[in-house]
Amino acid sequence: MEKTVIVKVPQNQDEAAIASDIDEMKGLIATAGGEVVDCVIQSRNDISPAYYIGRGKAAEIAEKYGGDVTLLVFDAELKPGQVKNLEDMTGMRVIDRTQLILDIFAARARTAEGKLQVEYAQLNYLLPRLSGSGANFMQQTGGIGARGPGETKLEVDRRRVRYRIQRIKQELESVRDVRSRQRQRRKTIPVPQVAIVGYTNAGKTMLLNYLTKAGMLSEDRLFATLDPKIKRYVLPSGYRILFSDTVGFIKDLPTHLVAAFRATLEEVGEADIVLHLIDIGTDGWESRRDTVNSILKDIGAYEESRILEVFNKSDLISPGRRSILERGGKLLVSAATGEGIPAFLTELDRMVSLGFTAKRVKIKHGQEQYAGVFYEEGIVDKIDYKAGAAYYSVRAMPKTFERFEKLLKQEKQNG
Numbered sequence: 001m002e003k004t005v006i007v008k009v010p011q012n013q014d015e016a017a018i019a020s021d022i023d024e025m026k027g028l029i030a031t032a033g034g035e036v037v038d039c040v041i042q043s044r045n046d047i048s049p050a051y052y053i054g055r056g057k058a059a060e061i062a063e064k065y066g067g068d069v070t071l072l073v074f075d076a077e078l079k080p081g082q083v084k085n086l087e088d089m090t091g092m093r094v095i096d097r098t099q100l101i102l103d104i105f106a107a108r109a110r111t112a113e114g115k116l117q118v119e120y121a122q123l124n125y126l127l128p129r130l131s132g133s134g135a136n137f138m139q140q141t142g143g144i145g146a147r148g149p150g151e152t153k154l155e156v157d158r159r160r161v162r163y164r165i166q167r168i169k170q171e172l173e174s175v176r177d178v179r180s181r182q183r184q185r186r187k188t189i190p191v192p193q194v195a196i197v198g199y200t201n202a203g204k205t206m207l208l209n210y211l212t213k214a215g216m217l218s219e220d221r222l223f224a225t226l227d228p229k230i231k232r233y234v235l236p237s238g239y240r241i242l243f244s245d246t247v248g249f250i251k252d253l254p255t256h257l258v259a260a261f262r263a264t265l266e267e268v269g270e271a272d273i274v275l276h277l278i279d280i281g282t283d284g285w286e287s288r289r290d291t292v293n294s295i296l297k298d299i300g301a302y303e304e305s306r307i308l309e310v311f312n313k314s315d316l317i318s319p320g321r322r323s324i325l326e327r328g329g330k331l332l333v334s335a336a337t338g339e340g341i342p343a344f345l346t347e348l349d350r351m352v353s354l355g356f357t358a359k360r361v362k363i364k365h366g367q368e369q370y371a372g373v374f375y376e377e378g379i380v381d382k383i384d385y386k387a388g389a390a391y392y393s394v395r396a397m398p399k400t401f402e403r404f405e406k407l408l409k410q411e412k413q414n415g
């Protein structure tokens with residue numbers, strides 16, 4: 001376990017917000033396999049261009065933790081020059097929040113697609129740093145005898161990185177095509193898609209496991225899930241749906257990661273219902289909810305009527321808070337104990353049912369096979385038989401009725 005110190009300069013934040021940021025950093029570092037020894041918080045109004053924190057503070061850190069601590073993690077986005085200066089001053093490795101998140105993603109990626117997505121984000125993060133670090137360093141040292149990579153090597157590195165980025169981009173494009181074809185195919189059989197989204201560690205995978213007994217990896221680490229999974233499910237009223245579980249969101253999600261995961265996130269944009277799972281057991285859920293909503297807006301998946309907010313980990317809150325939340329009309333569930341799940345499913349059922357229309361369909365004798373579409377994609381509530389015909393009371397999506405009409409028409413044409 002790498003001994004680590006967190007460094008933070010609060011940005012006009014209150015105590016609670018600072019504490020919640022530090023907690024999140026601790027979670028990220030634990031996930032990456034580090035051990036947090038201490039947190040250094042420096043309040044200052046201006047950011048030092050050379051060291052981010054003050055030069056004196058940097059020297060103090062070197063003095064206090066030198067020898068024992070090998071990694072400094074800044075809850076910020078650092079400039080390449082700042083990293084260099086801090087490393088020189090402290091003798092420790094220095095990384096920023098973006099790099100930490102990228103490292104976690106890199107360690108987590110399992111599928112070929114996931115790995116490509118992460119590499120794409122990493123290289124995009126690296127590119128300006130390759131050029132920037134040399135340029136910055138030379139400015140500071142007068143450009144002679146810089147210890148950074150020589151200009152020629154730098155040029156070669158940059159060209160290689162750009163080339164690789166281009167290649168991966170093409171590969172990701174083709175993955176994207178495959179995905180969109182798969183989606184189109186899924187759409188020909190109209191089953192409502194419910195995308196589970198939420199902040200990382202909200203319990204998305206655990207909820208889906210609870211419902212479908214899928215046995216997927218759910219653990220107390222950030223970004224446990226990277227690759228999207230789709231599971232079939234039958235709601236209590238009989239509606240069939242497809243649940244999808246996907247990568248969790250986090251505040252200040254590195255933009256290159258958002259770009260890299262676009263194919264994955266597009267699935268969310270096309271879902272019929274977006275189930276936003278919120279961890280109510282951890283302080284600061286309001287700001288995490290805002291973060292998720294703004295990412296949903298970014299990826300074009302924010303449409304209030306399609307969003308169902310569900311509050312998870314209800315087993316962790318006090319009865320007092322619970323009743324306040326319940327009076328506020330919030331849907332509380334626990335994926336750990338199963339509490340609240342029936343009420344949640346009833347609400348999901350109601351939202352799903354809005355996409356369905358009830359009709360009475362006449363099926364003549366000899367046409368019974370066409371009723372199959374309603375069994376496959378909708379619900380058959382009742383059948384009345386009358387003089388040579390059957391009247392099916394069905395609920396189905398418009399697409400299903402269209403498919404049924406088409407089948408009847410085809411039969412007419414064929415004979």
Ligand SMILES: Nc1nc2c(ncn2[C@@H]2O[C@H](COP(=O)(O)OP(=O)(O)OP(=O)(O)O)[C@@H](O)[C@H]2O)c(=O)[nH]1
Pocket residue numbers: 198199200201202203204205206207217218219220221222223224225226246247248249312313314315316333334335336337
């Ligand atoms: N007490 C309690 N813990 C829960 C509940 N739901 C999930 N957890 C825990 O929360 C942690 C995260 O659960 P996951 O299912 O991996 O969360 P996730 O939203 O899929 O996270 P990512 O895939 O990382 O985005 C695990 O340690 C779960 O055991 C719950 O209802 N109550």
Ligand SMILES: [Mg+2]
Pocket residue numbers: 204205206217218224225245246
């Ligand atoms: Mg998960």
